[in-house]
Amino acid sequence: MTSRFTELAVDCHDPEGLAAFWCEVLDFKVIDRSEGKVEIGSWVPTVEEVRARQMPPTLLFVRVPEGRTLKNRLHLDVSPIDRSTEDEVTRLIGLGATKADVGQGSDSNWEVMADPEGNEFCVLRTLAP
Known part of the structure; x- marks a missing residue:
């Protein structure tokens, strides 16, 4: 068995704002949102597609309190x-x-x-x- 790349999490201060920016850049849609988190992807999947694991990777923006001080190691x-x-x-x-x-x-x-x-x-x- 192997693993599957399902999402890339991005720590940020403003998940809504950053998700809106990346939706415009990539022509993505909001898939899910909850307190301090917004997930975006290339389409909003059906329950069947999620169960069948037919989703391409998504971007997940997560609110974190600390400031960024290090260089990005991934982009x-x-x-x-x-x-x-x-x-x-x-x-x-x-x-x-x-x-x-x-x-x-x-x-x-x-x-x-x-x-x-x-x-x-x-x-x-x-x-x-």
Whole structure:
């Protein structure tokens, strides 16, 4: 038997706000919410799909009280599917992201960014035709 990757948990101060940001970035929907937690995914599954374990991994935003002081050891990579990388970076800045410098250099073919709470992520080359 093996394990299955089911969700990526993200510690944050504002689960609702961060979930809303990532829903816009990824075109995800809220799957579940409870006190201090919001889970998002590519679709809202039926009970049958959950039981059959046919769900792709989700993102779970969990409220934590402490401030972040260490570098992220894990981050998301996103690839635009219907626009250029540059146009996607502009769209993400409009949603509240910022460009980040982690020492990638000016000749990299990806853009390092930070979400509204400072979590780093990369925008890779476009997948658009």
